[in-house]
Amino acid sequence: MEKTLENLKKNGFTVTRCATAKEAAEYLASTLRGKTIGMGGSMTLEALDVYDALAAQNQVYWHQAAPGPDTVERACNAQVYISSANAISEEGYILNIDGRGNRVAGTLMAKERVIFVVGRNKLAGPMSQALDRARNVAAPANARRLNKKTPCAVDGVCHDCASPDRICNALVVFWKRPYGCDTMEVLVVDEDLGY
């Protein structure tokens, strides 16, 4: 883990560590006030149970808590965007696969701050293993959760399918912090969270 965190820092990412999901939620609530915040679809963020605490002191757009016609678009255009990641590679790269594209768009748009909340289970080995984790662990689990009619939802392995329900249509890899984002932060939680 230490090598990965060092490489994340070398790549321009801010690294914050928390021991538990509860501690991570308290950290987010304490550091974000008076902001517009977008949140991406994520079981990790659901596990943190942080929406209410953030919404008490910020304008928060998260379709998992308060769906609305413009929620996803507003989330992408918020000052701060919070997401998880499918994997973090040993080289300090951040990987996310997306079906619709809104979650990766939220992390790509110029922002004051993007925060990736990741459990220790998201820290993979080298890039090839991180990509394998994203494709063969995270994506099949998400397909199953979303009741998608895909082969991976049946056997838990990616078939690079041509299903209309395919949820893997975009892959974004952050090698380094983009120019337009003041702070890109990886909040590492020392627990297994999400897929």
Ligand code: SF4
């Ligand atoms: S490409 Fe298809 S089979 Fe592979 S993980 Fe995505 S949805 Fe599942």
